[in-house]
Amino acid sequence: MNATEKKRGGWSWWYLLFVIQFAVALWPPFYNKADPYLFGIPFFYWFQLLWVLVSAVFTAIVYFAVEE
């Protein structure tokens, strides 16, 4: 077993992306506002939808970074 194989299943610094993902999603005071509007949509809504896409990217990054 080489060193990278042993690391699988343990902590990786890439998981920090998930921490960021959670922290932002679960902090309503940060996004509970209407301005700035985007295409007529208030910030509260478009920001959370944007965060969905960002999270998908984070998850994909972690997938490739942690995978062999």
Place this chain on the structure above:
Amino acid sequence: MPQLNWTALIIFVLLFGFITWLGFAAARWRRGDLDQLHEWGLGGRRFGTVITWFLVGGDVYTAYTFIAVPALAFGQGAVAFFAVPYTIIIYPLMFLIFRRLWNVCHKHGYITAGDFVKGRFGNRWLALAVCVTGIVATMPYIALQLVGLQVVIGAMGVSGSGLMADMPLFIAFVILAAFTYSSGLRAPASIAIVKDLLIYITAIAAVIVIPYELGGFGKVFASVPAQKLLLAVPGPNTTGAYSAYATLALGSALALFLYPHSLTGILSASSGRVIRRNAAMLPGYTFMLGLLALFGFFVIASGVDKLPEYAAGFKQFGNNFAVPALLLHSFPAWFAGVAFAAIGIGALVPAAIMSIAAANLYTRNIHREFINQNPTDKQESHIAKLTSLIVKLGALVFILFVPTQYAIQLQLLGGIWIIQTLPPVMLGAYTRWFNSWAMLVGWAVGTFAGTWMAISVKLTNTFPLHVGEHTFPGYSAVYSVLLNLLIAIVLTPIFNAMAANKTPVDQTAAADYQS
């Protein structure tokens, strides 16, 4: 809805006919011996990335989701959007924890959470608690899918009195029961593909056409009253809507993956890598869910709730009629039929998966554990098929005779109950540190406390936790599971000391969790 909407109904019936055929044909897909429980109950564990995507998505996005989330947005505004952070949290959880569970369950042939808990901790009573909780929490959830189906059937103008009014529901139930019995998990897996395609088409069409008809997103949001547009800013000494929103998202995310049908969907995947790939791709569904929540606002902007032709529907189904009314109003009848078929099929898929998951649990962790310890493969799958039938029947009876409001409240309680299985199932995937009896006590205390909290606020979502002068309104499920954990942590060293001579029985090895 005084007259029958023939166009919509014909399209609906045609699509339903197609998926009925598909459900039966599925038995021959990736052929396996359906007399074996893992073939019937887990589809032979051979589903690749794409199928798993549809199947798990079928779990997460149910008919109830499509009706209830917009209904909540229509009725209460911004808080309904908790569905979005909820889904943002789910995927890393799936990525990390369920990959490990998949690996260990695959290695040891575990089919249910109960199997895993028994193998990991060697305590059949803890496994029983997990199993019973799983079955009890799933039943109202199945019932609510049937509510979604009822609403769209009613929206097409199918009405009658007494038993005739429920005839369509009976028919749908018989179809569901029959193909689940014959094909097991392959049935909802194949149908989920059709359902999701229909849902995507409907959602994308709706989110383009309806705002255009209404004059643009700016106009839509302008019609939403200010107090519904954003979360109410908390007053002094309370975290108000902020903590309610965050805990609703967190608690729902944790609870979702503890439901038996989530684990069933995941365990049917062919490899741990499939699960991780899905965790990156499933957010596509989330984006759609966010758009769905906005539908509630489209309803407000369109004013369909004030139109006389939909008054009867709103009277019968309350806010749940919001989405059907909007679809009927904004689209030609044939497309409404497609959309309603999407929602109706969206009821059958999770109902099928949930009943299979509950059946797996009963068969492995109650029947095999306590009744017949050495069943043949055929006996095992036979019990599972029968149980799945009984569970669906129970849900149907429930929906026909119990007011919908009770079903919703029971499902809320179900979420609080299922989250109590978090220590043995989710934490058990990482560590064996907890003492199994300590977790059993934690589970019991958490269940009682959570139920008490919910009842004390008349079965609404948030419980106001008072600490000194400050109030932290939050989802009862989160508070009760924290209490559960606390008890398990405190009691573990104590119970371990009391049973100093017993060596823990763990069938699994650390390497089993890694892929």
